[in-house]
Amino acid sequence: MRFGNSRKMDARQHIFQGKEVIYFFSNLWDWIQENATVFSGLTSVGMLLIWGVYLQLLLHNFRMQRRPQIIINHGYGRGIDSRCIVSNMSQSAVFIDSIIVKLETSDGQYVTDVTDTVDEEGESSKDVNVKELRQVTRQGPLGSGEYMNAGTFRTLLQKVASEHGIGLDESCRPTGEEGFSNVEIRLIMIFGAEKSPIGASRRFHMKYDENKKLSLIPETIGTQQLGKRRQRLKVRRWQRDLRMPFDADTGQNR
Structure with missing residues (x-):
C-alpha cells in the first residue's frame, strides 16, 4: 500500500x-x-x-589590393658585396621607372640615377635583344611576388663615386678626407593603372670595422612606402632632382 x-x-x-x-x-x-x-x-x-x-x-x-608594398633589402651578406634586392609584395605588378642612390658623406650628399647598368667601357652602345634587356637596365615591370637583383652595393657606390669624382679604394672607402655615413636606395615606380608615380626608400648606415671592412645596417625594420598623395609630392621632387645639378656642399639643388 x-x-x-x-x-x-x-x-x-x-x-x-x-x-x-x-x-x-x-x-x-x-x-x-x-x-x-x-x-x-x-x-x-x-x-x-x-x-x-x-x-x-x-x-x-x-x-x-590597391596598396603597393615594395621591400628593399640586402641579400647574400651585409657587406659591400651584398646584393640590393627589390621585391614586389603588392597584389598588382609595378613598373620600376628609376632607381636612385643617395650617398651621405661628411662633405655633403650625392644623388645618382643607377637605373641603367654600364659595362667596362662605359655606357653600352650595342644593340640589345629584348630577352637581354635586364642586363643593361633595371627599368621594367615587376610582377606580384617577384624580386629583382639591383646589383651589389659596391657597384652602386662605385657609380655614385665615379659620377661625382670621388676616389675609392678596394674596400670602397673614400681616398680623400671625406667619410661615408649613410646610403639610401630610392625607387620611383608606377603602380597598376595609376598615372602619378609612387616611391619606396630605405636607408642603410655604413660602418667600417678595424679591418676596414664595410657593413650596411638598415636604419629601419621595413621599407618606407610613398604612396599617399602628400608622399607622392616627395617622389616628384626626386624626379626633379635627377634633372637639376646637385650641390654637394649644401645638400640642396641649385
Whole structure:
C-alpha cells in the first residue's frame, strides 16, 4: 500500500512540475509578444552591426589590393658585396621607372640615377635583344611576388663615386678626407593603372670595422612606402632632382 501511495505522489509531482513549466513558457511567450517591438529593434541593430563589420572587411581587402608594398633589402651578406634586392609584395605588378642612390658623406650628399647598368667601357652602345634587356637596365615591370637583383652595393657606390669624382679604394672607402655615413636606395615606380608615380626608400648606415671592412645596417625594420598623395609630392621632387645639378656642399639643388 505504501508503495502505491508513493507512486501516486510522484505522478502528482510530475503533473505539478509540468504545469509549472507550461505556465513559465506561457508567461515567457506573453512577455515576448508584449516586447516584440523592442526585440525587432535589437535585431535590426544587430544586423546593422554585422553588415558594418562585413563592409569594413571588404573595404580593408580592397585597400590591401590597391596598396603597393615594395621591400628593399640586402641579400647574400651585409657587406659591400651584398646584393640590393627589390621585391614586389603588392597584389598588382609595378613598373620600376628609376632607381636612385643617395650617398651621405661628411662633405655633403650625392644623388645618382643607377637605373641603367654600364659595362667596362662605359655606357653600352650595342644593340640589345629584348630577352637581354635586364642586363643593361633595371627599368621594367615587376610582377606580384617577384624580386629583382639591383646589383651589389659596391657597384652602386662605385657609380655614385665615379659620377661625382670621388676616389675609392678596394674596400670602397673614400681616398680623400671625406667619410661615408649613410646610403639610401630610392625607387620611383608606377603602380597598376595609376598615372602619378609612387616611391619606396630605405636607408642603410655604413660602418667600417678595424679591418676596414664595410657593413650596411638598415636604419629601419621595413621599407618606407610613398604612396599617399602628400608622399607622392616627395617622389616628384626626386624626379626633379635627377634633372637639376646637385650641390654637394649644401645638400640642396641649385
